[in-house]
Amino acid sequence: MADDNPVLAGEQAADDAHEHEHDHEPDVEQNPDEVLKERLRAGLLVETEDVGTLRKRLCITVPADVIQAERDREYSELYKEAPVPGFRKGRAPRKLVEKRFAGEVGEKVQTRIVTTAYSVAAEMRELKALGDPQFWARVGDGEQLLEFDKALPHLKLPDDGPMSFRCEIELWPRITLPELKGIRVERPKVEITEADVSEQIRRILSLRGEFTPVADGRVETDDMVIADLTIAVEGQPPHSAENAVLHARGQRIEGIPIENLGEALLGAAAGETRTIEADVPNEHPRSEWRGQRALFTIRIHEIKRFIAPPLDEPTLRSMGYENEAEMRETVRRFMEGDLNRTIRRAMHDQIRKHLLEKTQIDLPEDASRRHIDRAVIRRIIELRRDGVPQDEIDKHADELKAGVASEAINDMKLYFILDEITENLKISVSEEELNDQIALIARRYNRRFDRVRDELAAGDGLTALYLEIRDEKCLDRLLKDAEIVETAGPSQPESTPADAT
Template sequence: MPDDVTGSTDPRDEAATALQETEAGETPDAGAVEPSEQEAFMTRLKEAIQVSRELVGPLRYRMKIGVPREILEERMRDQLKEFQRDAVIPGFRRGRAPMILVEKRFAPEVGEQVVSQFIGASFMAATENEKLDPIGDPLVQIEVEEERIDDAGVSRRQKVEKLVDVEQALDAIKLPREGPLEYTCEVEVRPDFELPELDGIPITQPKIEVRDEDVDVELRRRLMRFGTFEPVEGGPVEADDLLYVDLKIRSGDEILESLDNFDVPARSTVVKGIALPTFGEAIVGKRQGDTASVEAVIPEDYDRPDLRGKPATVETVIREIKRLIVPPLTDEKAKEWGFDSAAEVRDRLRQTLQAEADDAAQASRRKQVEDYLLEKTPMDLPQALSIRQTDRVLARRTIELLRMGFPEVEIRRRMDEMRVRAQDQAVRDLKLAFVFDKIAKQWEIEVGEDEINGAIADIAARQNRRFDRVRDDLSRNDGIYLLAMQLRDAKIADRLLEKANLQEASG
């Protein structure tokens, strides 16, 4: 399984695959001493590439990478020979066309292939040379033209430097006619740390009781699935309302974004990668047609490096207000669910929660394991996470909430709170992810397909949805991989508990 929590493909794997596909030679026998053509190529590339790096944030480096011209031309020649063998050019038999005609006909296509191969291969070589352990794919800096609208509403095109994913960068980076292939990228790396003693972790056995408040919370959670967002006419905005606004993001004299009828929750939130921790305070109490303005700071990993750390202003005009209306539990609703009365629903829900007390106790023990690992594992992590780091943490937490049966609207609210305010929680989760990854590799912990399907079936039952639809949704958003990571982490925690020093709670 991939090492990064987003489940994205490591560019080093892409590089290896691309190079394997273009090699003419065969893999040597197992007993051969000579390195393969691919290994020889990568060794030469590592010796030849030019790399400079600078630390631009905790666990984040900017790297400038250059691939020498002679290596590019060597790869071009090899690729053109491949094309020459199968090329069909008028006036010549297949494979008999002169190289000068093959080059004229296929050079642009071969150039694109070479760039694609060398971006991945050179990134792999550079990180190995610099002894960096990257998390996921790099972001590559390219120049793009973007539309900007000034205060007078006049649109103009402006060239800016942006960081984009590798796939988008490949559309912009061309093989130079002369000189090296050069590009700049940013990459996040794993911290270096040692695992603590894993035997005999002190654990206190918890006592779990189901209270009336627990029943109330679970009941509202289940009823929220039947809630709908209804328009609010004339009334003021309340916390967690859904708003449709006209929105502008400014930095200095520049308008970075201008969006009409943009939906945003009435709480602390993130808009276009910019955290707005005071947005809820500024917007609650406003009415349709009112304006609200909040100050913000552009994050240190914003896709435009020239704007990082600069102040920004977000201006909104409220066009529509909607509010989630959660239906009450009535005897009629209870009968729709197959019960005789609302009281019977509450009684059954209490029994269900009591039956899940063992799971809750196990969750408490697992949390004690996590607390121990966090306390005993010194690790240098940033106090303010990057957008990519935060997204990885939030993706894991979303799967966790799905498994607990939370409705979508409640998951969105919790994710907004965590993204904007709970940096300590996000840092905690990221640190745990690194620790569990290292333990999993050391112990060779894996998760089977049957375990994943069992967990999906449980989510489907809690969400009252079909198994295949839940699995399809998870597949579209890297959820299968994230679910597997959660199951893996639970197996690690359970194995640690088997070796733990268990003590009964006093009183």
């Protein structure tokens, strides 16, 4: 009966053919990606050429038998599930499947061949790439160097014979590290005095203070003044503001710095008027005011003075302390912790400076240029957010780029240097260490751990945090082996009985 049914007859013939196809298959399945890599290692042709500082061009040729083996593997996988009209899944003749899915299989094989061949070529030539490669592709009448996803449609997988393609990569910098043990690091001898603790407690109490109206008094330094304000610039309409809040100290009013404002207001009473002049900066947002003299007229309505709560029993208990001695001890402990962290950061900076001065390192030209460009753009955005006029930014563009370039290059060098050292010293960051720091951030900002982690993961936050932890561990290791030289710290005023109250 099967001979009378052409569909069944075709399926039977296909079955017979596939049975013979699998006669020589190995009993134990190997990882197909590893099989491809082994075939490429055995037959891949690779030529390299220097095309810039730490940049190489790779000319790669993939043997025809490797390409055919990948085609066969793809069709074998596809045959099991390929829908072909008139045949059940897995029953269609091999040639019919090849004809129907040639384009799809070709794209898959080409993608796998190119990416794996590049990876194996870099491995064979012991090239440590910095970032992804770019591929030469013929577009129109010429050739262009493109990212992989844009180049792939222009790379052609031949029906017969080998496949050749060219790509370019930036190489990881060549680094010659200095001796890492015995780096000279200065540690200033600084202690927390009773006067320091008293001043910190004054700051803590000031956070609980408030401005209180002064009934019949006169303005003292740092008082708050509620006043009507008029700014007059010659040839321009006056600018006025009612009930403006000022302070009896140097400050900026409408973008104009007035260093001696406190002196001008000192001793004034409510109802009085004081005047003061100041120069308008050349970068002021209002171009018609720039470079001119401004007259400020201040009519005082009300004076307020900041009053901090006394360090008495109710205040101490509201802050969770039994007595003043307990508060002083707690404050001292936190100050000593902050001081040690500050000294540690300064010692880390000395090690960074030493590494930059003593390490021999070349940077890839294109990577350096891209890093500098990104740093300049970030700095320009910061200036715009601070309200600096665009013409002022343009005026100092060259100075800005020079300053940012130097800083960006040093940052980039340090990244590679510390990466090399952490690899040599086998320093790593565990998931637990990363989560501990995320938990610390969450506590400080009173946020949930999972939300902080999700926000960090959404950008480059987790990578930045990982690198920060890694670098600190690396610098701590170098600090452990450093030659620590204790130096005199900044001079401290002698404590007096009054300081300790």
